[in-house]
């Protein structure tokens with residue numbers, strides 16, 4: 001493993017250098033990888049594995065949307081596309097990529113297909129860590145492994161196609177064959193991970209549930225709405241409020257953070273902005289810290305998992321979800337956003353010569 005200094009802590013990660021595709025192919029040469037579930041991660045991981053030369057089949061409900069999409073993506077019923085029970089039966093590595101709330105429902109269908117030495121694979125620690133709630137208790141004669149891409153399945157596929165790859169964490173919960181780790185890493189490389197960092201099922205699910213409820217999705221949308229509302233209440237136009245809350249972030253500032261970190265983004269803003277942001281950062285932190293502590297506690301104690309299972313398991317859930325997403329889309333803020341996005345220029349990129357001036361930015365030291 002490569003030993004990398006992450007801000008003063010040395011961590012061991014697996015890079016493609018140490019675990020090249022050729023090794024992944026060797027490790028998995030006799031395996032049939034069954035991808036169960038064709039939602040967001042399913043298509044991405046199945047197609048990346050297939051394009052990387054692995055033997056892949058897909059398992060889906062014949063009457064579901066996933067099946068239809070799988071057919072459109074070129075999977076052939078009876079050849080590379082099967083119902084869930086048959087795919088589980090045929091696979092030697094069975095990848096459970098259905099919604100976490102339905103793992104409970106499909107587990108009795110998948111379990112009988114598992115044979116001695118098979119590997120059961122997840123992209124989230126949910127089913128195993130909260131197994132008292134999900135009922136997913138793997139038999140002792142299989143490997144139980146996880147690769148959790150740190151991004152949407154849509155990015156797993158897109159980044160694979162652009163060559164950027166995506167980071168993933170990996171873990172082994174049960175090593176029956178003695179080969180669980182290498183199988184896990186081989187699949188991780190096969191789905192297009194740029195590098196893989198070790199975790200445990202528990203750490204993965206605790207950090208993932210915190211992250212998506214927090215900064216990545218829940219907190220993000222929440223603080224955006226709060227700022228937008230205050231600006232609107234003071235007579236700012238929707239376009240001004242949206243630009244100052246979302247568009248400038250996604251089109252400019254977060255890209256600078258992505259490139260060289262927060263201090264560098266700050267360094268490339270005005271002295272006025274820097275002073276204000278540095279003064280207000282601790283106040284925002286203080287305001288939300290208790291909320292993050294509460295969130296982590298709810299995750300750790302299984303309350304968030306119970307909420308997911310109860311809510312997402314209901315038969316009318318898709319309808320409710322759609323209504324909630326529609327309400328977001330149809331809110332003034334996000335309708336303003338659609339109008340703002342439509343106004344972005346779509347000129348072809350300028351040809352960059354060797355000595356393009358003015359793009360290096362202002363150094364932060």
Ligand SMILES: NC(=O)C1=CN([C@@H]2O[C@H](COP(=O)(O)OP(=O)(O)OC[C@H]3O[C@@H](n4cnc5c(N)ncnc54)[C@H](O)[C@@H]3O)[C@@H](O)[C@H]2O)C=CC1
Pocket residue numbers: 036037038039040041042061064065066096097098099100102105106123124126148149150151152153154
């Ligand atoms: N969305 C993402 O990009 C990420 C997802 N994950 C994990 O990957 C796994 C799959 O998640 P997503 O692809 O997001 O899917 P999702 O949570 O949107 O679930 C959709 C999948 O579940 C299947 N499904 C729903 N109800 C079903 C039923 N009654 N019987 C059989 N199948 C049913 C759908 O057909 C579809 O294949 C989860 O464990 C998730 O936590 C991990 C990293 C990122």
Ligand SMILES: CC(=O)[C@](C)(O)C(=O)O
Pocket residue numbers: 149150151152153208212216
């Ligand atoms: C994309 C991802 O990693 C999430 C946000 O954790 C998820 O979709 O569950």
Ligand SMILES: [Mg+2]
Pocket residue numbers: 149150151208212
């Ligand atoms: Mg995640």
Ligand SMILES: [Mg+2]
Pocket residue numbers: 124208209212
């Ligand atoms: Mg998640």
